Amino acid sequence: MRRLLPTALAITGALALAGCGGSGGSGGDRPELSVSASYMPQPITGEMAAGFFTLTNKGDVKDELTSVTSDAAGSVTMHETVGQSMREVTSLDVPAHGQLVFKSGGNHLMFEKLKGKPKQGEKVAVELHFAKSDPVTVEMPVKSATYNPATGH
Amino acid sequence: MRKKTFAAAALLAAASLTLTACGSGDSGDSPVAVVSEDTARKAATVLDQPFEKPDLVLTDTHGRKYDFRKETAGKPTLIYFGYTHCPDVCPTTMSNLAVAKKQLPKAEQDELRVVFVTTDPARDTPAELGKWLKGIDPAFVGLTGDFSTVQAGARTLGISIEPTHKDKKTGKTVSVHGTQVIAFSPKTNAGYVLYGEDASVDDYTKDLPKIVKGQNP
Numbered sequence: 352m353r354r355l356l357p358t359a360l361a362i363t364g365a366l367a368l369a370g371c372g373g374s375g376g377s378g379g380d381r382p383e384l385s386v387s388a389s390y391m392p393q394p395i396t397g398e399m400a401a402g403f404f405t406l407t408n409k410g411d412v413k414d415e416l417t418s419v420t421s422d423a424a425g426s427v428t429m430h431e432t433v434g435q436s437m438r439e440v441t442s443l444d445v446p447a448h449g450q451l452v453f454k455s456g457g458n459h460l461m462f463e464k465l466k467g468k469p470k471q472g473e474k475v476a477v478e479l480h481f482a483k484s485d486p487v488t489v490e491m492p493v494k495s496a497t498y499n500p501a502t503g504h
Numbered sequence: 505m506r507k508k509t510f511a512a513a514a515l516l517a518a519a520s521l522t523l524t525a526c527g528s529g530d531s532g533d534s535p536v537a538v539v540s541e542d543t544a545r546k547a548a549t550v551l552d553q554p555f556e557k558p559d560l561v562l563t564d565t566h567g568r569k570y571d572f573r574k575e576t577a578g579k580p581t582l583i584y585f586g587y588t589h590c591p592d593v594c595p596t597t598m599s600n601l602a603v604a605k606k607q608l609p610k611a612e613q614d615e616l617r618v619v620f621v622t623t624d625p626a627r628d629t630p631a632e633l634g635k636w637l638k639g640i641d642p643a644f645v646g647l648t649g650d651f652s653t654v655q656a657g658a659r660t661l662g663i664s665i666e667p668t669h670k671d672k673k674t675g676k677t678v679s680v681h682g683t684q685v686i687a688f689s690p691k692t693n694a695g696y697v698l699y700g701e702d703a704s705v706d707d708y709t710k711d712l713p714k715i716v717k718g719q720n721p
Contacts, residue, residue, distance in 0.1 A: 401591035496599035
């Protein structure tokens with residue numbers, strides 16, 4: 352029985368590392384990304400729209416969202432909100448076993464020069480590009496201009 | 505056997521520690537708890553010390569002079585400082601107000617003044633503002649003019665704004681808008697209720713019938 356205790360502790364130690372220490376490096380592992388809760392509020396004009404989603408990384412390694420493209424827009428840029436100021440960023444981390452959340456009042460995508468004005472019920476195809484993972488295509492549903500994900504309407 | 509139990513307990517404890525550690529690193533979890541608590545809170549903050557109306561004399565979407573104090577005297581009034589090249593909070597806030605306003609009786613809709621003041625007058629000309637507001641509610645008033653006038657007016661309401669500018673380090677555009685909507689009473693003309701960016705259509709729909717009468721929501 353004496354041996355069991357140190358062994359059990361060693362195992363928990365390893366579990367803890369695997370759970371949180373993405374950068375602690377069990378090398379060779381890859382990020383495992385998935386996208387959820389994506390939407391675009393119906394924009395006021397075709398010149399400017401926002402997009403939101405949640406990126407979840409179940410892998411042991413962090414990734415970085417490095418760019419976003421869409422055939423529906425002349426340009427798509429990523430912005431973060433700090434206090435009341437919005438600034439464009441060139442990449443955002445998707446932490447190992449963590450999430451990168453885009454939501455109103457926080458990180459957001461900014462679509463400019465849209466080809467036509469997206470309307471509620473339509474979908475906008477968006478491609479997410481990463482430092483490590485392959486690109487991911489998201490069919491972003493267009494919701495009402497006042498859509499609130501917390502209430503779902 | 506005792507030691508085995510202890511080992512199992514240690515494992516459990518370690519596992520829960522691990523969970524806690526991950527939870528705090530994960531931007532999803534702890535804020536969610538706060539938000540669910542927040543649903544019980546009211547969107548409106550009734551101010552102990554109401555604001556005086558800012559002395560804003562600017563240009564409206566028709567290119568005409570608009571004296572905010574004079575034009576909105578005795579009218580229920582909502583003011584917001586934003587800009588049209590704003591993908592997120594500005595259009596959402598204005599759309600929330602537009603949808604909530606439509607649920608008032610017609611006579612009260614006509615009384616209500618909703619005023620959008622641009623924080624980016626270099627790009628938001630009267631024509632640009634007019635085009636944008638037409639997509640939200642053509643009755644909304646859009647004001648543009650000298651940035652320093654807008655900034656000074658916003659400051660008297662506790663709202664700090666900066667001109668849209670390039671970040672010195674990254675060369676990327678930085679924009680600043682207000683997140684607050686301030687409601688002025690038709691009875692006292694004082695700015696007595698404050699809303700943050702979290703205020704939803706439902707919040708405004710519930711509160712506007714009181715605000716048009718100058719009552720506390």
